[in-house]
Amino acid sequence: MILEIQNVSKQFDAGGHKVQALSEVTLQVEQGECLAIVGESGSGKSTLANIVLGLYPPSHGRLIFDGKELPAQRSLSHRRAIQLVQQNPLSALNPRRSIGASLRLALDVHGIGPKAGRMARVQELLADVGLDPAFANRPPAALSGGQRQRVAIARALACESRLIVLDEPTSALDVLVQAQVLRLLDQLRRARGLTYLFITHDLGVVRNIANRVAVFQRGQLVETGMSEALFAAPSHPYTRSLIGAVPVITQDEKAFRDRIGDPQ
């Protein structure tokens, strides 16, 4: 087990009244798995991601990472161990820095590898995510959305992270590009034993990339299960209504959705 989320709650102050963003969530993330966190807006999925990343502490509960409790103030090594890939890669990359310099910075900050070899490592990282190493000299603006997302993935790889939080990594991409980025993520995980916390609202994506699924509704974890089992027989009504709402394109999917999902 790589991460244990124990009884985590989060309240926010919203102009005088309290908003309960997460209520007593307990969840484990296993080494090498892709755990999908599924829910609609306001479900608490992004709050959970931010707590795991240490952007703010939970109001209650604790996080155990590699057997040790994660402190509210994360050390550099914690930050290296848990990396984020955001929905919009353009806002994740410094527009004035070349792609190569952004990747190099990750290596420099964390002191990864000998200094002399870091530019060569940047080239390798670009090749690992299917980009031409010549891209190192280009600014993010010269890349397409899919290429930028590959750079963001390369940066997480640069840190040799133990856990990668993917927050809607393909929602802003066109469907053909989405397919490629999902495939890349899946191949990297299998080849290198990476661990993903994959946050998404898209159940079609979940079905094809996640081993395990956790469904959130209004700050509560309402259902978890192995992907196959959860899609075959979802037990919570909210999960069934999510499945029932997915727009599908084939007769097979429609038959499946009508059998398993609840229509809205």
Add this chain to the structure above:
Amino acid sequence: MSLLDIQDLRLSFNLWSGPVNVLHGISLRIGKGERVALVGESGSGKSVTARIVLGLLQEMRGAQISGRIGFDGTDLASLAPRDRRDLRGREMSMIFQDPTSSLNPVFRIGRQFHEVLRRGQPSIDAAAAREIAKKVLAEVSIEQPDRVLDNYAFQLSGGMNQRVMIAMALANRPKLLLADEPGTALDVTVQAQTLRLMHQLVSDHGTAVLFISHNLGVVREFADRTYVIYRGRIVESGPTAMVFENPAHAYTRALMAAQPRLTGGGLPEIADRDGAFSDPAFHHGVQA
């Protein structure tokens, strides 16, 4: 006769670096009361097509437009700007992706409704407009129309605002509704409800719809006929069921294959560029 008949529509923008061609001769027809989808990826030209039909892009400097757009038997280019403006909000109306930013944040919904209804009936007073507004809000399953009319857009949820937008767009009983990614900004469960509602309403009123979307699943559920657009060219068209069950063009096939299936099956390897994407268009059956 078609309600909307677009022939060989071309669009280019004059930029400082030279002209950029956006549409390379789009032809598309919508019959009366027909729901037609234009599906494609970002930058394919689907939104600009709707904006040209509405007449918004013509006012933009640097936009070069050619081709013919017939609406209800009239060539839109032959209309005086004033008559053209009169069509908007009456004969044709549009709803956008993000409902909250489409509504004016400083006026209550009721006042905006009055403004919309005045386009159809210039002399209508606030009280009469409110009665009609309540009726059309009830049609989009809004249970407390008075409360909604007294609210500002930011006080309502995204799903509620989208229903308000649909009600406003249909309030003057237009012949054509241009819907640009409606529901994309909404949660899936709310999106499903909203689209079902919209489907019901346009069927009841016999409103034709040009439905613009990148979401294949949504298109399949909403449209009678589908056009697939790729880089400013129509590559495939036909009855929705035919296009989805027997996609003929390489690009359409790639789009379908790339869509992750709810039934699983893994992640196929797909190229996002392919010479075959530029193959001639395929049109299923005889066009209406």
